[in-house]
Amino acid sequence: MQDEIQRRAYHLWEADGCPEGQDQNYWFKAVAEIAADAAKTIKPARKRAAPRAKKVAA
Known part of the structure; x- marks a missing residue:
C-alpha cells in the first residue's frame, strides 16, 4: 500500500x-x-x- 501511495504522491507532485x-x-x-x-x-x-408475523389460530 505504501508503494501505491508513494507513486500517486509523486505523480501529483510532478503534475x-x-x-x-x-x-x-x-x-x-x-x-x-x-x-x-x-x-x-x-x-x-x-x-x-422485516420478519413476517406468525398467524395465530383463532
Whole structure:
C-alpha cells in the first residue's frame, strides 16, 4: 500500500511542477485519493426484509 501511495504522491507532485517542501501535502492528498477510490468499490448493505408475523389460530 505504501508503494501505491508513494507513486500517486509523486505523480501529483510532478503534475504540479515539482514544488519543494510539499512532500507531506502530496502524501496526504495521495492517501485521500486512494481512500476515495477504495470507498467507491464498497457496495451498500442489502436491506433485510422485516420478519413476517406468525398467524395465530383463532
